[in-house]
Amino acid sequence: NPAAEQPKQPIPGIRNLIAVGSGKGGVGKTTVAVNLAISLAKLGHKAGLLDADVYGPNVPLMMGVQQTPMAVDNRIIPLEKDGVKMMSMGFLNPGDKPLVWRGPMLHSVIQQFLRGVDWGELDHLVIDLPPGTGDVALSLIQTAPITGAIVVTTPSDVSLEDARKAVNMFRQVRVEVLGLVENMSYLIAPKSGERIDVFGSGGGKRTADAMQVHFLGELPLDPQVRIGGDSGKPVAWGETSDPHAAV
Amino acid sequence: NPAAEQPKQPIPGIRNLIAVGSGKGGVGKTTVAVNLAISLAKLGHKAGLLDADVYGPNVPLMMGVQQTPMAVDNRIIPLEKDGVKMMSMGFLNPGDKPLVWRGPMLHSVIQQFLRGVDWGELDHLVIDLPPGTGDVALSLIQTAPITGAIVVTTPSDVSLEDARKAVNMFRQVRVEVLGLVENMSYLIAPKSGERIDVFGSGGGKRTADAMQVHFLGELPLDPQVRIGGDSGKPVAWGETSDPHAAV
Numbered sequence: 139n140p141a142a143e144q145p146k147q148p149i150p151g152i153r154n155l156i157a158v159g160s161g162k163g164g165v166g167k168t169t170v171a172v173n174l175a176i177s178l179a180k181l182g183h184k185a186g187l188l189d190a191d192v193y194g195p196n197v198p199l200m201m202g203v204q205q206t207p208m209a210v211d212n213r214i215i216p217l218e219k220d221g222v223k224m225m226s227m228g229f230l231n232p233g234d235k236p237l238v239w240r241g242p243m244l245h246s247v248i249q250q251f252l253r254g255v256d257w258g259e260l261d262h263l264v265i266d267l268p269p270g271t272g273d274v275a276l277s278l279i280q281t282a283p284i285t286g287a288i289v290v291t292t293p294s295d296v297s298l299e300d301a302r303k304a305v306n307m308f309r310q311v312r313v314e315v316l317g318l319v320e321n322m323s324y325l326i327a328p329k330s331g332e333r334i335d336v337f338g339s340g341g342g343k344r345t346a347d348a349m350q351v352h353f354l355g356e357l358p359l360d361p362q363v364r365i366g367g368d369s370g371k372p373v374a375w376g377e378t379s380d381p382h383a384a385v
Numbered sequence: 386n387p388a389a390e391q392p393k394q395p396i397p398g399i400r401n402l403i404a405v406g407s408g409k410g411g412v413g414k415t416t417v418a419v420n421l422a423i424s425l426a427k428l429g430h431k432a433g434l435l436d437a438d439v440y441g442p443n444v445p446l447m448m449g450v451q452q453t454p455m456a457v458d459n460r461i462i463p464l465e466k467d468g469v470k471m472m473s474m475g476f477l478n479p480g481d482k483p484l485v486w487r488g489p490m491l492h493s494v495i496q497q498f499l500r501g502v503d504w505g506e507l508d509h510l511v512i513d514l515p516p517g518t519g520d521v522a523l524s525l526i527q528t529a530p531i532t533g534a535i536v537v538t539t540p541s542d543v544s545l546e547d548a549r550k551a552v553n554m555f556r557q558v559r560v561e562v563l564g565l566v567e568n569m570s571y572l573i574a575p576k577s578g579e580r581i582d583v584f585g586s587g588g589g590k591r592t593a594d595a596m597q598v599h600f601l602g603e604l605p606l607d608p609q610v611r612i613g614g615d616s617g618k619p620v621a622w623g624e625t626s627d628p629h630a631a632v
């Protein structure tokens with residue numbers, strides 16, 4: 139597959155590109171990407187967030203930003219919040235209409251997000267990939283100089299089944315997998331303190347070990363995280379090992 | 386858009402095609418599709434299940450079936466379980482390698498699943514669409530004679546935001562939206578009985594009303610459902626109003 143072998147052009151000014159992917163949607167990939175970018179900014183790094191989930195862009199809602207970006211000399215100016223520079227299809231195609239662009243037009247939009255946005259100097263650009271191993275995710279990781287990838291999963295077997303495919307997709311295009319994160323690992327009932335393994339338990343670690351991938355840890359299912367995502371005030375788990383792994 | 390207007394060829398022997406879609410992954414679309422097909426079969430209907438989620442096919446795991454289908458005279462023989470005839474990319478591309486087919490090859494595979502599988506006489510063919518409003522979902526609903534579509538969402542705002550796009554996608558190609566299902570609506574803690582609105586509450590009904598779509602009801606977040614899905618023994622909620630809505 140020649141595309142897997144072509145050298146990937148560096149992006150001037152951007153030191154690291156960290157892709158956040160998943161085998162299936164709804165595992166918290168965007169939540170992890172958003173909180174990783176915010177945590178990196180809090181640690182004093184220059185951070186960016188590229189929302190490449192073009193058909194279901196949730197970054198604007200999760201970051202609490204909704205504006206139309208300006209363009210200067212054909213370069214799009216990223217929006218900024220909490221120290222993170224951002225670009226998302228959600229800023230360009232706001233509202234409830236599904237995205238009409240397909241195929242080649244879409245690929246050129248993705249390339250514009252990578253190379254036609256005025257990112258400036260960044261230590262880390264976090265890329266929120268589309269979920270899964272489809273066309274957009276694959277062509278992005280084949281053409282962008284990705285430093286490493288984080289794969290997000292839940293403990294459920296269907297999620298792990300798809301996460302293994304995602305790890306293999308990164309490996310096929312020689313992108314280093316920095317690690318696997320298991321999200322929604324368990325719920326602690328707020329009043330009773332009862333622990334409930336809604337989606338199962340332990341599968342993330344077993345899968346990481348079997349595939350010889352670092353296990354970056356478990357994140358609990360926490361209503362506060364969903365509230366943060368829905369209200370545009372992410373909780374930015376300071377405790378997660380993601381920033382250390384990625385940095 | 387000419388594709389939206391072309392007459393969709395009926396599929397001989399299949400009375401109804403019911404598409405199950407979602408705005409984003411992980412909301413339980415496959416779980417609803419699987420349980421809908423099983424419930425229809427239990428009610429005595431001839432039911433089929435077409436897993437069109439080609440990059441993340443979870444139907445084999447959820448139905449507890451893993452075999453390679455046979456072909457006779459260039460027509461693929463569907464696998465069968467619990468009275469449901471099934472076809473999935475997961476039967477043809479088992480294991481952990483991401484699917485290599487893209488673009489035109491993929492579209493022809495989808496057409497083969499629709500018209501090159503020996504479905505026989507079916508009252509209802511349930512189609513588990515890929516999540517979202519991407520290429521594969523769109524081209525399938527543009528070319529298949531879909532009787533109606535069910536959109537699955539969770540209560541979280543990001544899921545509802547994407548679900549609205551999915552409803553609009555169906556409307557743009559003149560596919561009737563039979564209704565919206567809100568899954569993972571609340572969790573009842575098994576020991577304490579405490580109710581926890583992990584992903585929020587009430588948004589599904591509000592969205593359905595705002596878009597003038599039938600609200601098919603709430604399905605609770607229930608560890609037994611996940612266990613059923615992971616062990617290939619779906620719980621087939623007999624109580625859900627989906628079968629009545631679809632039938």
Ligand SMILES: Nc1ncnc2c1ncn2[C@@H]1O[C@H](COP(=O)(O)OP(=O)(O)O)[C@@H](O)[C@H]1O
Binds near residue numbers: 322410
């Ligand atoms: N640890 C968590 N606890 C509770 N809710 C979560 C958690 N992680 C994610 N969510 C919620 O689950 C939903 C899906 O997460 P999202 O990040 O959009 O997933 P993805 O990008 O994989 O589709 C969102 O409503 C989000 O707020």
Ligand SMILES: Nc1ncnc2c1ncn2[C@@H]1O[C@H](COP(=O)(O)OP(=O)(O)O)[C@@H](O)[C@H]1O
Binds near residue numbers: 411
């Ligand atoms: N009501 C529910 N309660 C608990 N777990 C659920 C429920 N609905 C779905 N799940 C689990 O959530 C995960 C995602 O569901 P799935 O049907 O694969 O979603 P989608 O097809 O939208 O990606 C699976 O592990 C499934 O078993």
